[in-house]
Structure formats: structure tokens, C-alpha cells
Amino acid sequence: MDELARRQLASIAEVIAVTGSAAIPVWLRGGWAMDFHLGSVTRPHVDVDWYCWRGDAERLATLLLARDWRPDPRMPVEQQLDLYAGDVEVSFAYLGRDRAGRPTVGAGSWAGTPLPAGMLDAPPGRIGALTVPTISVAAQIEFKQMYPIWMPERQRRPKDADDLARLRATVPPPPEG
Template sequence: MGWVGGVGVEGRQVGAIGEVLEVALEGGMGVWLRGGWAMDFHLGEVTRPHLDVDWYCWRDDVDRLSAALLGRGWRVDPRVPVDTQLDLLRDDVELSFAYLARDASGRVVVGGGPWAGTPLPEGMLDGPPGRIGELTAPIISVAAQIEFKEMYPIWMPQRPRRSKDVADIARLRAAATRPVGATGPAAPPPHPG
């Protein structure tokens, strides 16, 4: 079944998210949204425009995932080395899959590129799924989302903190007391007395 996401690039991106989830489910492959779409699925609404759809996938699954999506009309972005991550294009939608692996002790680590083997945040893949409308998707944990957005300028000094990351961190922190996918203001903390 093909996913229909709505109008404009946002709708096509949501449709692509549904398509990736369908392919992953059919192939028994794990995928997790990361970046801005992970935040939006946690919040239960689209908060801003997105340039692409960022994912994590297991390095061991990338050949099967790539073949399945290429069979659906996606093409490899030649600007990004496939040994670092898999970037796919179709019309005006870009999918970016960063690789995951496990080290000898079973920890989730970066699965490709110059940081291969670097441990990723504990529990990153253990959070509840997110939801926008009728579409539910695995997302990286909110704690990992915040850590990445806070640490990117430190890990990569050539990449200064972006205003959208500052806004995203504030949204994620404000939503920490809300259930996944709940919209509206956060519930007040319980009264201490």
C-alpha cells in the first residue's frame, strides 16, 4: 500500500515516512526517526518545515532497505558516500539514513563513517513511538534528541548552533511532562504537598 501524506513537500515527506515504515515492516528491519521529524512525531504535530527526513537504521540492514526503496523509485544521492550513510532522493524529498551497529558489549554505536564505533546515548532506541495523525513511527528518545541538538556544536565546532535547534530544544523540554503525541500546553508538575 502506498502512503499518502497530503499536499506540498511536507505531505510528501509524511508520505515518505509511511513508505519507509512499510518497507521496514515488510523486511523485518528496524528504523527510527531522528532530527526534526522525531521531535514532531513526539509532539504529535508538524512544528516547522523540514529539509529532509532523518532516520537511523542498522548497518546490517542497509543493503536490503536500499534495494527495497530503490525498487520504489528512490535513487541514491551521489553527493554522500554510502559507507558513511545512505541518502536517497525522489523528486523534492530526501531521506537520510545514519547507520547503527553494536559493539562487543552490545552497546548501540555509530555504524559507519568517521565516528564508527562511537557509543550513542544509552536508551536512545528504547523510547515510545511518536505519532502524527494516524501515522505512528519509532523515534529516538527525547533525551537523545536533546543531547544531539545540544552537543552538535561541541562535537562539530564548524557547525554553529542553529536557531531551529534552540527552538527544538525548548519545545522538547516543554513537552517532557506530556505523553507522546499529546498537543497543547504541558501539564503542570504535581503539587509537592
């Protein structure tokens, strides 16, 4: 594991400590969610991606900024919360809720769009002694599959195809009918 990955893991531990003591729910998403599902660091990561409820974002930002995290001036806070912890990039995509309380996209042009059923109900992932809430494997697979369709300008990268293969290998086959 390289030094950036160690610093990213330290930032994940810090987020879990801060949000745990403040009772702010968060869920790891993206490549790190996959790694926590698999139980090890599988590849280098550019950043650390999370979900948080839109209503918790301001309080979360206040808590992390008080710990010397700094905002990413390139990203509008209306879309998501983007921060730096040293040289580690961290983003918190916002979650909303529909009338039935199900999670939706919480901001931006896709606000209100339903997110995969059960996405927030996955068991926590673990790397070493660190246990972290993550989005479900089914949601991780759906997002990796659909990004090139939802955003045609974003072609599937080789790492996305590798991630899909790793995730699919952990899903039991459907029962034979």
C-alpha cells in the same frame, strides 16, 4: 502544512510500510522525530533523517530503489544511505553495536562511539494515524545540545534552539529531593 511536508510525511509512511514488511528496524531522528514526539508538524524540514543498522542498509536500499527511489550521488554510501523519493531527501545514518550489544555510531570517523543509553527504547511517535519508531527525547536533546560542541564549524541555528525548547518542555522536571 506545506506540500513538501506532505510529501515528506508520505515518504515516512512508505519507509515504515517497506521496513515493516521486511522486518528492518528503523528509527526516525532529527526534526521529524521531534514532530512525531509532539504529535504535529512544528516547522518546515529540509529532509527526513533516520537510523538503521549498518547490516540492513544494503537490503533497505534495494527495497527502496525498487520503488523508484534514487541514490544521492553527493554522499558516499559508506557513511550513510542517502536517497531521494521524488524531491524528498532521506538519509539513513548507520548504527553499529558494541560487544555488549549497545548501539554505536555505525560508520565514518566516529564509528564505534557509543550512542545515548536508551536511545532506541522510546515509545513510537504519532502524527495523525501514522505511528513511527523514533529515537528518545533524551537523545534528541543531547544531539541538539552537543552538535556545536562535537562539530564547532556547525553553529547552533535558531531552529535548533527552538527545537530544544519544545523538547525540554515535554520532559518532566526531576523530583524534588
